[in-house]
Amino acid sequence: MSYNVTSGKILRAVHPTTEETMIIHEISDDFWCKVEPLLAPFKRTKSGGSPPRDFRSILNGIFYVLKTGCQWHFLPPCYGSKSAVHEHFQRWAHAGVFAEIFRLYAQEYHALKGIQWEWQAMDGTLLQAPVRGQPVCLAEEGLGRNPTDRGRSGSKLHLHVEQQGVPLAIELVGANVHDSRLVSPTLALDVLPRPAPTTEHPQHLCLDKGYDYARVDTEVAEKAYVPHIRRIGEEKTTAGATTQPARRWVVERTIAWLKGFRAIRTRYTCLGVNFRALVDLACALILSGKLEAACS
Template sequence: MAYQEISDAFWNPVDPLLDPFKRKKSGGSPPVEFRCILNGIFSLLKTGCQWGHLPPCYGSKSTVHEHFQRWVQAGVFAEIFRVYAEEYQEAHGIEWTWQAMDGALMQAPVRGQAVCLADEALGRNPTDRGRSGSKMHLHVDQNGIPLGVTLVGANVHDSRLVSSTLVAAILPRPEPTPDQPQHLCLDKGYTISL
């Protein structure tokens, strides 16, 4: 699967978000450009390769991974998500009438780990013989535009994620009215047996 480098149009609003992370002191090896690092992160996320197999054109795997960790902790990716959701809303408008939500289980790359860490969004996957895994829970509008996402351990039931995923929405949801109702489509996995 080929990865297309990020465009100037995408990069221009993102560049100011990374200003606080620019090196203040001189010395050492020359820093890798943030655009190159972000391209490496997006390439890894799109292709699914491991950090160790990241092409060297993006810088060393440790440099790219270190920046990824710092930017995640600082909320940079959430801010990128918000900026582009607002841009999409201005250009096309979010379709709130019909919304959908679902989760997907993912295997964690820590097979031998005995302890599942909640702060790392890991939990024993009930569909994979109790191995460590995560669940990504996504809320979209009727055109499939992402509105909110949560990441939890694989052992968390879908029905317990509706509220937290709605709260994680990157854009404020308008109040439904009789003229503009809102519907949330969920599958049978959200029912709880009594």
């Protein structure tokens, strides 16, 4: 049997040696058709040696690791050699392939459904990062002492989403970096160019109490946003008063979508570029799933 899970299929198969039921994760045919041209430059051009592994099988193996959070060492043999899959993953990650897949799907979503820029939101989420072989928390790898986890190694993902929760940018930093310091760095990573707001079509940015600083107000205003920041100690609006609908929840939902991928929920990837690649792939799969749901 098969069914869609986050733009992928899960097939139940029988392992040929142990006769035990195992789960095989596969990307959808539509996803592969869009990604295949980006992987064409990495095909082997010289003859000799063992036959090259099919790139779709390798990408399925990467998807399996992303979805299950397993170590590369325990990758099922149906995806090929674990060392070959990991080697290709690192090559593609350092070449920016996964970032390009994210950008490609964001462009397709904008073309088919349209990015809703009127109401945007931002928030961050902390991740445990018990990476081995790392004696110190390296800021350049997106690691830092987690103040909410007794100073253990941790990371933070800071998200910028549009009105429907579609991810526009994700910044990776150490867990000790405050959310209020990440507004401009995250906006600079948007995968799509932001249209200029006008008087008729203003753009609102919704933030929680963690951004309640005068410098954030100034920073957001300089970016031509209408700020909506929940103030520390602010009382709830009295009954009968006119209020705006809650808008911040969409970013929390997108964070939940991302943490549905176990390799993101807890970070075991030492190199920041590799972890960013997994996050970019997860964002592309989220967008792919939304597009496939809209077309079904």
